[in-house]
Amino acid sequence: MRTPTHYTHDAHDARRASSESHALVRLGARCWPALRATLIAFALIVQALLAVPNRILQERDIARAEYEDFIVGVEHVLHGLGAERDRSTLNTSLMRTNAAIVEIRNELLAPVEPLFRLLGNDQQWSLFLSANRDCYRLVLDGQDAGTAEYHTLYRALELDAAGLAPLLTYRRVRALYNAGEQHGPSRAYDGLASHVSRELFGSYPDLSRVRLRIEHLRVGDVGEPLESMGLQYELVRTRATP
């Protein structure tokens, strides 16, 4: 049985523990705004680093008209400062500076890169960045058994005999086959070809072959029709091996 003295000591300890925890909570409440502001500042710095362009200049970029326009501007500025450089030196300096910036950016972000990869977090944005005059069009042809001729089943925006437009124009699927100036279709293009072929072979019993191609088009002057530069990235699937 507890004596009054023990009871007094336990109550005193309990009150002291309670007031200590309240003090900790009050201290935390006082410090939290400053800690949060610090964390936000850190997050903003990291996000700003993420937003630094991470593309390294290539020789083909140097050859573009817009780079020429830019470098002429830089030459004018250097001339005004009395620090002329020849074009070759300027190009080399700019490419080295660009490569160094990208390297520093990647080094600084290396410790947090696994976290951003897990969260899928990034700050690289491009909304039709390179609206150049080269564009591409997916063309799907089918060949019936016993014939040598292909007939077109789908041509992006112009023909959709097989009802594939909802599938092929869906943004996630389009991204798999949409070629660009600096890249062909994605690694999943092959898988997409098999998937579409299976769908077509299921819908058209007479079909024996399906062929996917990407037509390279060039936009001409205002009002001029698009010029076809040929068909690329051909994939063929047969009923036996879709």
Add this chain to the structure above:
Amino acid sequence: MMRAVNGWVQFWDRREAGDTLAVVRIAVGLTLLCDYLTTARLGLVSPLWAPSEEHGFGPSSYGEPMCLVYEWFGASAAAAWTMFLAGCVSAAAMTVGLFTRSSALVLVLVSGQLAQLQPAADRGIDTLLRNACLLLAMSDAGATLSAESRLRRGRWCSEVLIASWPRYLIVLQLAVLYFQAGMLKQASSWTSLDHYSALYVVLLRPHFARFALSPQVLGLFYPVLQAATLITLLFERGAILVPACLWLHETRHRGGKLRALAVRSHLLQVWIVTGVGFHLGLAVLMQLGIFPWGCLALYPALVQPAALRRFAARALTLPGFTSVAMRDRRR
């Protein structure tokens, strides 16, 4: 220096009503849910995300898992479906405001894993909405207009004050998105080098245009498209001023020439209306999926909660709306 530091701490300690962030939460959740349901309707869950041995498009396979979930639990169509369904449930829960923080975080993690499985199919709008969901997961976006509010307080709407900083960061995210995209638009079609022909060129791209307009027809509108190209550049590059304009509006009671100019010029309203028009135009003329809607889902963050309430109150007292409401009540 200490004054600046104290100001910084106080700025991020501000609190406000939760209406605006709740609207962002609902819009983002709905956009993602609609996109996931479209993926399922098109029969693309396994093709996009299952390993290639199970009829996935690839590149993930049994030998190349490509994401943590596949590494831990094995690459399979079942795992892909589990992640997908978790994404759908999280998006729905976030929309209705149930376990808001957890569902937003699950949505970020699921979306991140799916992005690793099919990098080509993970677009900029997916990254943008993941960033937004991460901020919503750290906020009290479920404080009002939510099932949580209904369960806790017996009302869908609540007067609880929440931290303002997530909304501020969403505004900053919008500014960075547009500003970076605008500044990087240095290709000749976005400049005088190619006569600001970018929109003309883009509307001729078979993979993105919604209507098969011939170059001859589009050529009739060429001057309009050139002007629209310029306006796009001004709109995107001007986005860097949006946070400052918002701040000047919010502190207009402090007076000053700059604040007066910002309020009188309606620069902020013009920018917002241009943005809404820009994205609606994209939705009509181009096939961009959820991109216009995902961006517009973040626009409510530009509106202060008090202004949103005033707008809602005015909308409910509009003559047409009132007479419809009275007619419905009589029935």
